[in-house]
Amino acid sequence: MDFSVKPTLTGDRTVLRPFTEADAQVMGEIIEDPEVIRFTGDPSHELTPERLRSWYGSRSDQPDRLDLAVTDRANGELVGEVVLYEWDPQARSCTFRTIIGPKGRDRGLGTEATRLIVGHGFDQLGLHRIELEAYGHNHRALRVYEKVGFVVEGVRREAESRDGEWVDSVVMALLDREWAALSRR
Template structure:
């Protein structure tokens, strides 16, 4: 089965809905990207905010539904209908049926299990519906909360990239984690 990333599904869980981005999401996305903790946890460089930067980002998020080689979905909290984050399957490698997973959650989406649920929904979709064999990610050593969430979904640590990120406090390692289709089939998806 060949993965079809051109389909942008809506996936519904008990507490979150994963859906294509909407124009109305951008203010919450902008606020998340301005949050120093989001910048730190994602290993990103701070954005110098001006009108041009804002327009580039608004345009970039506006094109996510048009990308046939990746799947970017907004995470909406069901109880409030608010955008709380995003989950992404990208870096698609067709011959190996593998891709990368990444996520970003704003302050209102953290520390409540929403990220774990969103990851479980997207990973399940990738492995079951897209026919992926492997989904991988990297998590920085200063983010044990994310690592625990990934482990709950079924990701397994494969190795360490030493000094993968330079921060003002010094060098930081990243752990490579992955989940295989067979790992997913062998676990209880309710936990």
């Protein structure tokens, strides 16, 4: 599997493209959005401008994962990211995650971006399985994943304490044959 080729994937509403250092400031603002923090957690370390520039500037050099910027096709604005990572060669599987900031929400951009990268994972990279975990209270994300075709495999009950409350973690996955059946429809 070669993740070193970072494609540009174009949909009706979004363009997924490789990250550059120039994306660091906007991604920093997105990561620090209160709703993003609520559903992904606080960053594990301080997000200095230097650290963000180093991270997003190095995404295109990673041979074992695919990080793409989600942009609004209408105006080119960066609204989030989609990532395939934790490549397991024996299982031909990856883990998926996404962050969509405030300017990208409730317009179908996250759903289309998810479809684009999942389709790339199955159709171009030859993945067998893509899995994810999402908080049980992240209803928007769970709806997106179900629309794209992900199936709930289990719930890790009260897996984490968030803001003084125990929250579930929902484990979902999509298999290549399920994607192929959905794509034929």
